[in-house]
Amino acid sequence: MNAEQTLIDYTLRLADNALILGQRMVENVAAWPELEEELANANFALDFLGQARMLYSYAGELEGKGRSEDDFAYLRDEHEFRNVLLLEQPNGHFGDALVRQYLFEAAYVHILGALVECRDEQLSAIAARAIKEVQYHVRHTSKWLIRLGDGTELSQTRVQQSLHDVWRFTGELFAADDIDIAFQETFGGPDLSAVAALWRTDVAAVVSEATLVLPDDEWMATGGKQGRHSEHLGYLLAEMQYLPRSHAGATW
């Protein structure tokens, strides 16, 4: 794999993660428990959309085939998406969506931390901007996890179940493949085993303060980063992409 292709592939993974999580969060608009949380959810989703747009534009520039941010988002099929499986999982209730976001961002914040220092100037600049947003999100979601865990008996039961339900998707965040390794070697990208250690320390502390129990590491689902997805992604894409696909070549 040449360095250019590694950079494109790596950038698209980051972009797909941001878009798919953003899209899932957008599904929750006008359905959240309190007005303040509506604002937070929309605001965070906007951050992800903004990150996705910057990353897709950069990938298009690197690729040099004239593909726009929208070409990447709207005109690729399921197997071309490279987001982790965790993010395409359906929203469930507030606790499910919160846990999914927190577990991802608790890793993403360290990935961005490494990217800020990476040898690709543009990716480093995007990461420097994104990390400020993500640090804030993590503060917000970890506080909510603590509130729900240490809230009522019902909220504790529910959010504990949320943790169990998605735990099997967390392994993929740290399962380094050829692209991750090449990106680390060539561009000084994140060492995913180091990220995993930081993530585990952070998550264990929050889960403990939330009076919850860290699930056991059992079988971990992988494949999203290589384009092998769950059934859920197809529906998400069908809804998201239908308009540009049914009006080929139109501008909006």
Place this chain on the structure above:
Amino acid sequence: MYTQGLDQKESAGKRPVDAVEAAEQLQAFQARIDAEEKIEAKDWMPEAYRRTLIRQISQHAHSEIIGMQPEGNWLTRAPSLKRKAILLAKVQDEAGHGLYLYSAAETLGVSRDQMVADLLSGKAKYSSIFNYPTVSWADIGAIGWLVDGAAIMNQIPLCRCSYGPYARAMVRVCKEESFHQRQGFDIMLELSRGSPRQKAMAQDALNRWWWPSLMMFGPNDSESKHSAQSMAWKIKRFSNDELRQKFVDVTVPQADFLGLRMPDEALRFDADAGHYRFGEIDWQELFDVIAGNGPCNKQRLEKRQQAHDDGAWVREAAQAYANKAAAAAA
């Protein structure tokens, strides 16, 4: 859950002891209004003034919150990432407007919880326009262009409303609404210059949203039951019909610019008066929608109720956690 303590049965401030004092107080209040002074939360005010404002501000807040639904309906399907981000920012602004407006109403002695309960029980109203469905992407353009355009006509004068907290909230709301209106027009412009299918989509949206937008200004002046007193109190500055005419005069040339046709055979320019004359509004439709019989009344309230119910365990958990934290700190 955060604001229960704000509910008041009695109005704030000193109560007049006899009829003479009451008349003097009322006269002094009106003199302040006439002098364009702002009335603030802790000032004395007639009970009817307080009630009128609570009704109007809470209706406005509810409209922002319910209004998130028809637009949110296209968030997952917005046809470009840029449009998605702009629409999401707009829907977020609406949640923000709801928040300032509930806060402005709370200064009058009613809690957000009470206002939300009144919305869910059907006691409080919200703008009839949000009971229409958004069936195509062009509806998002039409809402921005027409609905936000009509809202701006109504709301700019509210920046000079006699009640200070409302007037100040409206300054910020209006700045954002003006951006919303432009984004709606921009969507319509793109569609009307696009493919024949896109242009047809834009025309169809205009056909469906034009008349309900005119209804947003409320009944004719002769039928408007709250108007005269609200004008005297300078809560309202222009009549329903004046604002509606202004909206028509501004909007018809914009439709011409888009190359779209207004769905009104009677529409014509009266050169002598300098105004567009338009056809008769179907008032029965407005009264039906207000009475709960619009295309989406049931759906909108059910969705709000569902979100409220689904969130109960989360709010209870947050309260329980806050209570534990407070007990630990004590």
